[in-house]
Amino acid sequence: MTPPEYTYPAGALAFPHRGLTGIAGLAPHQIWFLLDEAEQWVEMNRGAQKRVELLSGLTIINAFFENSTRTLLSFEIAGKRLGADVVNMAVATSSVKKGETLIDTAMTLNAMRADAIVIRHASSGAVQLIADKVDCPVLNAGDGQHEHPTQALLDALTIRQAKRAFNGLRVTICGDILHSRVARSNILCLASLGADVRVCAPPALMPADIEQMGVTVFHDFDAALKGADVVMMLRLQMERMEGQFIPSPREYRHLYGLTLDRLELAESNALVMHPGPMNRGVEIDSNVADHVERSMITTQVEMGVAIRMACLDVLTRKGRKMEGWA
Amino acid sequence: MSLHAPLTVTGGRLLLADGSIQSGAVRCEGGFITAIGAEVAAQDGDTVHDARGQIVAPGLVDIGVFAIDKPAFHFGGITRAALMPDQNPPLDVSARVRFAAQSGKPDFWVHPLAAATQGLEGKALAEIAMMRDAGARAVCTGRRWIGDSGTMLRLLQYTGMLGMVVIAHAEDAGIVGNAVATAGEMATRLGLPSAPAQAEALAIARDIALAEMANAAIHFRNVTTAAGLELVRAAKARGLKVTAGVSPAYFMLSDLSIGAFRTFTHLSPALRCEADRRAVVAAIADGTIDVIASGHDPRGPEDKRLPFSDSAPGMAGAETLLPLTMSLVRDGVIDMARAFELIAANPAKLLGVNAGSLAVGAEADIAVLDPERPWIVNSDKMAAAAGNTPFDRQPVQGRVLALFKGGVAVRMKKIGG
Numbered sequence: 001m002t003p004p005e006y007t008y009p010a011g012a013l014a015f016p017h018r019g020l021t022g023i024a025g026l027a028p029h030q031i032w033f034l035l036d037e038a039e040q041w042v043e044m045n046r047g048a049q050k051r052v053e054l055l056s057g058l059t060i061i062n063a064f065f066e067n068s069t070r071t072l073l074s075f076e077i078a079g080k081r082l083g084a085d086v087v088n089m090a091v092a093t094s095s096v097k098k099g100e101t102l103i104d105t106a107m108t109l110n111a112m113r114a115d116a117i118v119i120r121h122a123s124s125g126a127v128q129l130i131a132d133k134v135d136c137p138v139l140n141a142g143d144g145q146h147e148h149p150t151q152a153l154l155d156a157l158t159i160r161q162a163k164r165a166f167n168g169l170r171v172t173i174c175g176d177i178l179h180s181r182v183a184r185s186n187i188l189c190l191a192s193l194g195a196d197v198r199v200c201a202p203p204a205l206m207p208a209d210i211e212q213m214g215v216t217v218f219h220d221f222d223a224a225l226k227g228a229d230v231v232m233m234l235r236l237q238m239e240r241m242e243g244q245f246i247p248s249p250r251e252y253r254h255l256y257g258l259t260l261d262r263l264e265l266a267e268s269n270a271l272v273m274h275p276g277p278m279n280r281g282v283e284i285d286s287n288v289a290d291h292v293e294r295s296m297i298t299t300q301v302e303m304g305v306a307i308r309m310a311c312l313d314v315l316t317r318k319g320r321k322m323e324g325w326a
Numbered sequence: 327m328s329l330h331a332p333l334t335v336t337g338g339r340l341l342l343a344d345g346s347i348q349s350g351a352v353r354c355e356g357g358f359i360t361a362i363g364a365e366v367a368a369q370d371g372d373t374v375h376d377a378r379g380q381i382v383a384p385g386l387v388d389i390g391v392f393a394i395d396k397p398a399f400h401f402g403g404i405t406r407a408a409l410m411p412d413q414n415p416p417l418d419v420s421a422r423v424r425f426a427a428q429s430g431k432p433d434f435w436v437h438p439l440a441a442a443t444q445g446l447e448g449k450a451l452a453e454i455a456m457m458r459d460a461g462a463r464a465v466c467t468g469r470r471w472i473g474d475s476g477t478m479l480r481l482l483q484y485t486g487m488l489g490m491v492v493i494a495h496a497e498d499a500g501i502v503g504n505a506v507a508t509a510g511e512m513a514t515r516l517g518l519p520s521a522p523a524q525a526e527a528l529a530i531a532r533d534i535a536l537a538e539m540a541n542a543a544i545h546f547r548n549v550t551t552a553a554g555l556e557l558v559r560a561a562k563a564r565g566l567k568v569t570a571g572v573s574p575a576y577f578m579l580s581d582l583s584i585g586a587f588r589t590f591t592h593l594s595p596a597l598r599c600e601a602d603r604r605a606v607v608a609a610i611a612d613g614t615i616d617v618i619a620s621g622h623d624p625r626g627p628e629d630k631r632l633p634f635s636d637s638a639p640g641m642a643g644a645e646t647l648l649p650l651t652m653s654l655v656r657d658g659v660i661d662m663a664r665a666f667e668l669i670a671a672n673p674a675k676l677l678g679v680n681a682g683s684l685a686v687g688a689e690a691d692i693a694v695l696d697p698e699r700p701w702i703v704n705s706d707k708m709a710a711a712a713g714n715t716p717f718d719r720q721p722v723q724g725r726v727l728a729l730f731k732g733g734v735a736v737r738m739k740k741i742g743g
Contacts, residue, residue: 024515104633123633124517125587144635145517184517207508208520242503 003266006032011324013184015314019138021128022147023188034155038309042157045305046079046128054299060117062088063105065121066142070301071141071151072275075118078247078308084115086305092271102126103133110134115311117318119143124181137315139308145179150311151275152185154303156193158296159230163301171225172266173215174200174256175234175283178207179241182275183234187213200224202255203223204245205236221256225265232273233258233284258284263294271296284307332360333733334368340375341384343671343683345663347538353381354690354733355639363721367422375735377694380727383666385683385691386648387673389546389571390466390493392623394426398436398644398710399725402620403726405434405691407644408493408677410616411441420460427461430556431732439466439493439558443480448472451481455487462609463677466493469594471529472507479536485543491569491676494533494553496546497595501525508596512581519635523598527553534561534568542709543567545676550576550595552605559614565719569676570609571617572652573643575716577606583716587634590705591716593621608647610668611659617676618668624712624740634642641709645703646717652697690733699725 006029008014012034017114024029044050060079064072070211072088079086091105092324102121109117124144131138142148145267148163156166163169166276170320171190177199190197191214200218211217218224235243238254246252272288272295280286289295317325332355333403340348352371368374385405392410399407411417411718417426418441426438440462444450446469448601465485471494472478485492505521507513513520530546534557537544548553549570563569575593580600583591591597592648609615622639630637651669654660660668666683674682681689703720704712729736 009361022398102633121633125635127635128587129633143517145519147517184515207514208522209511210514212511213515295719297385 002090004255005167008033008081011086012318013145016061019131019272019315020149020311021131021138023149023152023185023192024147026192031153031192034145034153037314038157038306041306041309042303046304050205050255051083053083054313055079055082055316058084058320059113059163060084060086060116060312061109061112061114062118062141063087063091063109064089065102065119065126068141070121071120074301074304075308077095078305079311081305082309082312084312102130106130106133108217110136111301114262116136136319137316139311142181145181145184147185148181149185150304150307151182153272153311154300154307155186155275156189156234157307158273158300159247159271166190166195169195169230170198170228171195171230171232172198172200172259173232173234174221174224175207176236177201177203177210177234179237180213182232183271186214186232187215191215198224200256203244210310222262225262228266228270230271230273231258231263233280234275235277235283249251249279253282256283260285260287262286270294273297275299275300328708330734333367333373333375333690334366334372334376335357335375335382335694338380338382338694339736340382340684341662341666343508343685347381347662350661351682352692354692354730357732359499359684359686359688359690362681362684363543371426373730373735375694377741380694380696382684383672383695384681384683385693385729385731387677387679388622388644388647389617389619389673389676390619391441391644392620393711394429394434394436395622395624395644395711398622398624398642398708399434399623400711400738402644402647403693403695403729404620404644404647405693405729405731406437406671406674406679406681408437408439408463409615410468411439411446411466415578416441416446416468417457417462418446420453423457423462425461426641427549429559433696433734433736437463437679440466441727442467442492443472443477446470448474448477451477451484452485452596454490457654458488458490463679464491466567467495467743468617471497471499474538478533482537482540482542483543486540491545491546493542493547496526496529496533496549498528501528502533504637506592506596506597507584508581509612510599510721511583516607516634517585518543518586520596523602524553526551527557530554530557534566538566539570545569545571545617547619548573548576548595548621550606555605555609559609562614569616570604570614571619572610572615573621574646575641575643577603577610577654578650579603579716583635588629588716589634589637590633590641590714590718592634592637592639592727593641597723607636607654607659612655616668618647618651618671619673620644622710624710625687625707626712630714639710640714641716642708642712645708645710646715646722648695648726649722649724650717653722661681690730692730693726695724695726697724699723701725
């Protein structure tokens, strides 16, 4: 059902990047290409037979320097469904925070001849640092407050399936924008595809000069919701806050919680999205999160596996000497 | 008395204390300059150095370095440096100050800066008078700002009485927090912890008010924003004992340089926006800034080959201090005489040392230099203990050809081309 907005060249020119460290640097048609590639895996994942041998014999290492449940699981399932050998390496942040250890770990993984490395790290730029040092493709599964590209891609796929086109689509992202890599990747991705992106947060949780990224800034949630086609909620990242940014979660909900009443302000068919994990009763009420027609939250998780399969497939094509990619 | 023969540097263009440039010679005896001028000639038994028409200038005096890194200082023409108290352990007792003061001799002089507070924690005052008598030339808050205004006031009252200048780091710590970048589009795109540039002006405003109350002298080591410089300008106009310094990174670079997470551009204070960079250039031109200093802080891969926010701030700056200051001369921002006020005479005055200018009676710290000579900064081939420079691969002009400390030639490490 590819809408005709973007065309892309054949073979490796469709996605000429060695790895996926961020949405920044991707052209709109390259984003589109990944979304198209993911569609086949959405279909396969819905069937009974959920495994192909495309990446058979390849080793994928998930190196997570920061705790994660859903993203790690999603990457693991994605790799396994493509037939790869997937190894998870969970490293406590404390032991790699200092000294050369991060680079040393990267060099070790490299020496083990992984065919792709998926990295999550608590510091912005850490994934790029590793990507510059290893020979295989590196996928960013979230670096600090910088980027989380596969999340943005899976969100785009979710939106595309429901709304078909992005041009002029009003997307409101509300929550802890300051500490959110999901917000940054989504802003870059959605703005690049032509959506009208609004961000909403109290000033303390809004990064400086974010309008330079092509978004409209709101502090009043009701105003930000007016006419929105998609409402994307983010949680408060208390663990990244030093000092007090908001008076209390209860007070936060008072101004920025997505309730059924507030959702009325958006378009009548507006989608509700959340990258998880949710704090029910804070940024989103349960009856909104579980809204059968409006909530896309479980669809997002489903699209996540397909997007990660597409990324692993595309990024290993050169290594697998696929025709047109080697 | 020196055991060395008297030195005469002949055939040079002398950069004199009054700012003029004159052909002639400089003669030094017993470690001091004894004669300067066109008629000065070498005498029998002198060591003679022919400057071959190059500039003969005072050795540079560098305020606020973090390490004693002699090869780098000598390469850069620096003969004296004021050492930051942020050592391990900190320079907060007289014994450590006395040791640091001896650590560069004979061919390099270290002027230790006394820690203002014990352990540089910003709480209890350190034994400043004892450190002064052990050789400390000024008092310094270190890398950090003293957050408690009461402590800062008492510090300034005390240093005012002792006649010592306080060298302050000007950034409001409550606003800065764990920031590693200046708030703005670049920090937002990179997702780096950032703080508004106004943290500097807030700190400067408070410290100027306290210094005025205490009638004490204060020097801000790095003033990097238009708002901060405006406060310094106004304080000077009111006759307060306020001076300001800056490192070349802040007039050469803006926060655009932190793109791609290059940790060599992780500095403290963080690099500012382009408008602030231009304000620094203007403040150097109009005299608001008194001192240009290297902030020399060599950091190896264990501190720098890390994610940006986990890396240590600081740059190796000793080798590029002269050429980057010379770039201001070539750009017509300042003239040669003013350049050497900024990198030699003013810092010497601030530290109260008898150096920093070519004058009879001054200590014979002399640099022979070619201000036009081109070379390329190469972080892999530096004299410094580490090559963490944001100016890597950048072509620069200005190179020291010979250096004399106390009238004795300094052996220079041969680096690069």
